[in-house]
Amino acid sequence: MNMNASVARLNDSVGDETQRNEAEVAIDAKINSIYYGKFRAVRDSHVPIRKGEITGFIGPSGCGKSTVLRSLNRMNDLIPIFKMDGDVHFMGQDIYAPSIDPVLVRRHIGMVFQQPNPFAMSIYDNVAFGLRINRFKGDMDERVEGALRQAALWDEVKDKLKQSGLALSGGQQQRLCIARAVAPGPTVLLMDEPCSALDPIATRKIENLMHDLKEHYTVAIVTHNMQQAQRVADTTAFFSVDISDGQRCGHLVEMGRTNELFENPREELTRKYIRGEFS
Amino acid sequence: MAGMQNLEQTQVFNLARKPYNRDTLVNYIFTGTLFGVAVIGAIPLFSVLYMLITRGSSRLNWDLFTQLPPAGFMSGGGIGNAIVGTLVMIAIACLFSVPLGVMGGVLTGSLAPKSRTARTVRFIAKVMSGFPSILAGVFVYALLVVGLGTYSALAGGIALAILMLPIILLTSEQAVSMVPQRMKDAAFGMGCTHGQVVTKVVLPTAMPAILTGIMLSIARAAGESAPLLFTALFSNFWIRGLIEPTASLSILIYNFSGMPFPNQIELAWAGSLVLVLIVFAFNVLSRIIGRPRY
Amino acid sequence: MKSVMSGAKNDDEFSPSAPSFYDVLSDRGVRWIAFGAGGIVVFLGLYxxxxIASAASPAIKEYGLRFFVDTRWDVSRQEFGILAEIWGTLYSSLLALLIGGSFGVGIALFLSQGYLPNRLSQIFRLVVEMLAAIPSVVYGLWGIYVVIPALRPVAAWLHEYFGFIPLFSTSLSGPGLAPAVIVLSIMILPTVAAISQDAFAQVPQKVKEAAYGMGATRKQAILKVILPTASSGVMGAIVLGFGRALGETMALAMLIGNVNQVSLSLFAPAKTLASLLASNFPEAGQVELAALMYAALALLFITVVVNAIGAYIMSLSKKQEAI
Structure with a gap:
């Protein structure tokens, strides 16, 4: 099998083929434009997130990768001037349809943020938060323990569940946030540069954790670190930004299997970025 | 770990809004409650303004500003002496409180912000800003009214000054401490003395914010009545000197509000309208002055 | 331009000089004036x-602690006590805090949690600021001619059908606790609203995002995350609003009826420490004056303690923010 053929086949698989085979795609985002007020922040990006995989978003700063990620669970609704043209399909429903409740969307598509942001509550209450707002009736202790184990934090905190979540170290706080996000059992987990505020050791722990999370959840992760994308992502989406008359507008350049994208990118822009010719 | 194998989950959730879902319903009720709270909270303001305009404006004419208050059953009359009295006492209050407050603010905000003196001054100013306003009247009564043997505009003015002083001091401190250190460094670097830095750089830069504080404190003092009640008392005549009982708008409203004569009650409303306009005017002035210039 | 350039090089008519005598004097002057001003402020506050304490000392010697448990204020018998006034002050302030405090926090939430478009919420903020700017006598006048007449039928109905509840055990004949409390709540509402708005503004965006990102509804995010995170700031706002209510004078003097009795009824007239001072001071004789000064001292003590508690709670919230 020669290289070009495999690339072509792969591109098919993440592009058209996925559409034919809908069961493979967890979230299918077709974004024509995202506006903040009059400013067009993102254009023409079709981003299918494949089920059971980790999809990495990379690209230079200002390329809209975080904006796209946050539009996948309607977090951008919290910004009053946000407007999107396009549709995002999740479980066969366009989550931007007027009939859809954004609160329900966010309960199924969880999110982990750049800065660890535990609530000013105990570790236990942080993890139980999502279960309580969903009025979980079962064994709360078991669920909390399960979530903390999934986040590889259980052994470190099992003796101090009543302590404040804010007393943990940065890396532990971020894993607590992951536990909090997975506790109510979402289908998809969005991670917005989850390691950018952490030191290398804590980063490594989270990366290892992500391979386990993949067993249970579909994951999309924004990272500014190409090595990280190579280490964790199955599929990688490369975004870039074009600057015309002072306006910056981000867009998807290409998307493919991670090793293919890094070894043999289709686009010249991708090649330059990977070689570190711009950032 | 049961229920966490979300990849094998075959059940498809319906993400549509469920208007009768408990969470959604409770959220709507909560929003409605907050909306109701805000509307009910705003009603008093509009009711007060409505009353002021409908009841007060009927007497809003030249006589109101030039005539003296009428006695018992008399008709007509105005509140001229009370307006003058209020303005005179505010002027006296400014005379005492502005220099003290601003220089005190320079001390705590710029000259020696971390010194023990500054901390003491700041502490006392904060304590004073929490004093009930009537206590300023009680203090000045014991000090000046008893001392001078008479109620006076001077006593009223000083009582108001005691209320204004901590406000001016604390806002000036805030204003002065906002002057960037690099600006002061530049002046020191050119060989300015500390005094020159204060008078030539710190005060001019902080002046808009200081004036804002002064205007706000005047707006507060203009509406005060408790400290004037037994310091300036009231008078039915034009002011002739500073050491005699003096009329003020707020005390006129207080006195006339309880009278059984419609004429006086009308004047109380008209006086309230004028007083509110004066207070609002100083509030607006503080906003205009406080707008950053650079 | 040219002359200046050359001047800097070799014109020796101008060179930096040592500060002149005048410079040194003005430098000292500014310092002395500033320290002097500070000194006067400290002296004034203590003085x-x-x-007040020394003017009250005859009454302190005469009545001692009995002053605080005696409900009589009898000038002819020279028997003075402020139990009724303390009761009236605390009762009216607590009730006002219950109403004004919850409205203040509610309005602060309404204005800070994205319920309104930016411009509308700015207009609404202006409404709250105007509410704060209206003088106390004007509220008093409004209370007499708007609140009391509006309240009278409500009070009569409540008294008739629920008179067995102590709160409604008397009818409203005119001035009384209820109109005073209503006006007092309006007066502390802006204080509570402004300070708690600041507290809500200090809740970091990332915490709000975390709550909404979990799929919390707005109500859940507010009640479970934002309010608890801002709790010490909100508590501080409420305590400072309480301090404001305790010292409020004129509106209460005009509306509360000035009768010293201890009653639970909302419609009975009452008296507060501040309204006692306002109504009795001008005509007081020597002995009563000392008693009034004693009452003033009690008021001073209560408000300073309450404000200190408020300031302490606020400082806790600042510290928390630093972590």
Missing amino acids: IIFE
Whole structure:
């Protein structure tokens, strides 16, 4: 099998083929434009997130990768001037349809943020938060323990569940946030540069954790670190930004299997970025 | 770990809004409650303004500003002496409180912000800003009214000054401490003395914010009545000197509000309208002055 | 331009000089004036307390602690006590805090949690600021001619059908606790609203995002995350609003009826420490004056303690923010 053929086949698989085979795609985002007020922040990006995989978003700063990620669970609704043209399909429903409740969307598509942001509550209450707002009736202790184990934090905190979540170290706080996000059992987990505020050791722990999370959840992760994308992502989406008359507008350049994208990118822009010719 | 194998989950959730879902319903009720709270909270303001305009404006004419208050059953009359009295006492209050407050603010905000003196001054100013306003009247009564043997505009003015002083001091401190250190460094670097830095750089830069504080404190003092009640008392005549009982708008409203004569009650409303306009005017002035210039 | 350039090089008519005598004097002057001003402020603050205390000392010697448990204020018998006034002050302030405090926090939430478009919420903020700017006598006048007449039928109905509840055990004949409390709540509402708005503004965006990102509804995010995170700031706002209510004078003097009795009824007239001072001071004789000064001292003490508690709670919230 020669290289070009495999690339072509792969591109098919993440592009058209996925559409034919809908069961493979967890979230299918077709974004024509995202506006903040009059400013067009993102254009023409079709981003299918494949089920059971980790999809990495990379690209230079200002390329809209975080904006796209946050539009996948309607977090951008919290910004009053946000407007999107396009549709995002999740479980066969366009989550931007007027009939859809954004609160329900966010309960199924969880999110982990750049800065660890535990609530000013105990570790236990942080993890139980999502279960309580969903009025979980079962064994709360078991669920909390399960979530903390999934986040590889259980052994470190099992003796101090009543302590404040804010007393943990940065890396532990971020894993607590992951536990909090997975506790109510979402289908998809969005991670917005989850390691950018952490030191290398804590980063490594989270990366290892992500391979386990993949067993249970579909994951999309924004990272500014190409090595990280190579280490964790199955599929990688490369975004870039074009600057015309002072306006910056981000867009998807290409998307493919991670090793293919890094070894043999289709686009010249991708090649330059990977070689570190711009950032 | 049961229920966490979300990849094998075959059940498809319906993400549509469920208007009768408990969470959604409770959220709507909560929003409605907050909306109701805000509307009910705003009603008093509009009711007060409505009353002021409908009841007060009927007497809003030249006589109101030039005539003296009428006695018992008399008709007509105005509140001229009370307006003058209020303005005179505010002027006296400014005379005492502005220099003290601003220089005190320079001390705590710029000259020696971390010194023990500054901390003491700041502490006392904060304590004073929490004093009930009537206590300023009680203090000045014991000090000046008893001392001078008479109620006076001077006593009223000083009582108001005691209320204004901590406000001016604390806002000036805030204003002065906002002057960037690099600006002061530049002046020191050119060989300015500390005094020159204060008078030539710190005060001019902080002046808009200081004036804002002064205007706000005047707006507060203009509406005060408790400290004037037994310091300036009231008078039915034009002011002739500073050491005699003096009329003020707020005390006129207080006195006339309880009278059984419609004429006086009308004047109380008209006086309230004028007083509110004066207070609002100083509030607006503080906003205009406080707008950053650079 | 040219002359300046050359001047800097070799014109020796101008060179930096040592500060002149005048410069040194003005430098010292500014310092002296500033320290002098600070000194006067400290002296004044302490002297106010000293002056009131010394004017009260005859009454302190005469009545001692009995002053606080006696409900009589009898000028002819020279028997003075402020139990009724303390009761009236605390009762009216607590009720006002219950109403004004919850409205203040509610309005702060309404204005800070994205319920309104930016411009509308700015207009609404202006409404709250105007509410704060209206003088106390004007509220008093409004209370007499708007609140009391509006309240009278409500009070009569409540008294008739629910008279067995102590709160409604008397009818409203005119001035009384209820109109005073209503006006007092309006007066503390802006204080509570402004300070708690600041507290809500200090809740970091990332915490709000975390709550909404979990799929919390707005109500859940507010009640479970935002309010608890801002709790110490909100508590501080409420305590400072309480301090404001305790010292409020004129509106209460005009509306509360000035009768010293201890009653639970909302419609009975009452008296507060501040309204006692306002109504009795001008005509007081020597002995009553000392008793009034004693009452003033009690009021001073209560408000300073309450404000200190408020400031302490606020400082806790600042510290928390630093972590």
